Amino acid sequence: MKEFLPIDEGTLVEDTEVDCDLFIKSHVNGIPRYVLFCHGGEMFRGDRRRQLIEDNIKKLYIYANSHKTFKDYQEKNLKKILTDKGKSSNEKSTIVYSVAKNLTQDLLNNTKSGAKVERVTDWVDTTVDYILRDEKSFSNLIKVTAHDYQTYTHSVNLSVLGLLFGKYLNLGSNCLRCLGTGMLLHDFGKIQIPKKILNKHGSLTSDEFKVIIKHPEAGVTLLTDENGISEESLQIVAQHHENYDGTGYPSGIGGNDIHLFARVTRIIDTYDALTTNRIYRNSLKPFSALVEMRETMENCLDIELFKEFVCFLGDADPRKRTYENYGNREPDQEANTIYN
Numbered sequence: 002m003k004e005f006l007p008i009d010e011g012t013l014v015e016d017t018e019v020d021c022d023l024f025i026k027s028h029v030n031g032i033p034r035y036v037l038f039c040h041g042g043e044m045f046r047g048d049r050r051r052q053l054i055e056d057n058i059k060k061l062y063i064y065a066n067s068h069k070t071f072k073d074y075q076e077k078n079l080k081k082i083l084t085d086k087g088k089s090s091n092e093k094s095t096i097v098y099s100v101a102k103n104l105t106q107d108l109l110n111n112t113k114s115g116a117k118v119e120r121v122t123d124w125v126d127t128t129v130d131y132i133l134r135d136e137k138s139f140s141n142l143i144k145v146t147a148h149d150y151q152t153y154t155h156s157v158n159l160s161v162l163g164l165l166f167g168k169y170l171n172l173g174s175n176c177l178r179c180l181g182t183g184m185l186l187h188d189f190g191k192i193q194i195p196k197k198i199l200n201k202h203g204s205l206t207s208d209e210f211k212v213i214i215k216h217p218e219a220g221v222t223l224l225t226d227e228n229g230i231s232e233e234s235l236q237i238v239a240q241h242h243e244n245y246d247g248t249g250y251p252s253g254i255g256g257n258d259i260h261l262f263a264r265v266t267r268i269i270d271t272y273d274a275l276t277t278n279r280i281y282r283n284s285l286k287p288f289s290a291l292v293e294m295r296e297t298m299e300n301c302l303d304i305e306l307f308k309e310f311v312c313f314l315g316d317a318d319p320r321k322r323t324y325e326n327y328g329n330r331e332p333d334q335e336a337n338t339i340y341n
């Protein structure tokens with residue numbers, strides 16, 4: 002018997018062609034039966050939605066092997082989904098995150114797939130519009146970020162947190178686009194690192210470390226010829242392991258020679274690595290992660306920006322400020338707790 006997967010009725014967009022068969026589940030003598038509701042390629046029109054609402058049907062089903070087709074459908078229709086007034090912010094955030102996961106997995110698994118950057122920039126553009134429009138996107142997006150570390154979920158977490166933090170810093174939409182794209186692609190060079198080194202449990206030998214630290218430059222080389230990637234996004238890929246005190250890699254540059262977006266990425270990259278479960282250790286709670294960063298990495302990070310990040314995390318209702326003067330203000334209460 003074929004396997005089926007549930008999908009929320011709310012994730013379908015009216016007047017679009019759904020590329021896979023949709024089923025309704027019923028029970029006959031206690032045995033589940035799946036009845037075809039809409040053929041793949043058929044238009045999902047308003048009358049079909051009304052029929053579902055009248056029958057109080059909230060879940061539809063697809064063949065399990067159509068899962069990828071359905072994710073691609075959501076990616077293609079993301080803009081419509083995010084501007085649909087009938088969908089909750091929570092539903093929208095879940096879809097934003099799952100579309101990003103799908104496309105990042107594709108990027109990391111299939112290096113030759115065409116239109117790599119275009120898919121990322123389309124997602125970032127749509128997500129930036131959503132974040133700027135919907136105040137509730139902050140808490141809902143933070144809620145859906147993954148807690149188990151994988152290279153692709155890590156990249157999506159970074160991009161989502163980076164966009165929200167960028168909004169908090171009052172960056173304009175163009176800056177947000179560069180930031181979100183660069184953060185989603187920051188570890189792209191890792192596709193060239195053998196899996197046995199990347200997923201190693203114990204500490205790395207010096208030869209293995211030499212392989213790992215090549216990933217920023219490898220990422221830049223792989224992405225430079227891609228259409229549509231900005232210089233600022235490439236700076237993130239190139240500089241996200243540079244430290245504020247000049248002890249990072251690959252170039253050992255420091256201070257404001259490191260691009261602002263790469264300094265933001267250094268902070269969030271570390272924060273996400275600490276707050277997600279790894280093979281070799283459990284995740285830390287946000288507060289403990291921030292304390293650890295404060296105690297062990299203070300010189301590596303742009304500390305004024307880090308204080309802003311601490312305030313941002315403790316503030317689900319972003320305040321208006323300009324990022325140019327982020328260093329000239331009193332740290333907030335949350336920052337004081339971390340700093341006392």
Ligand SMILES: [Fe+2]
Binds near residue numbers: 187216242
């Ligand atoms: Fe990295």
Ligand SMILES: [Fe+2]
Binds near residue numbers: 155
């Ligand atoms: Fe990373």
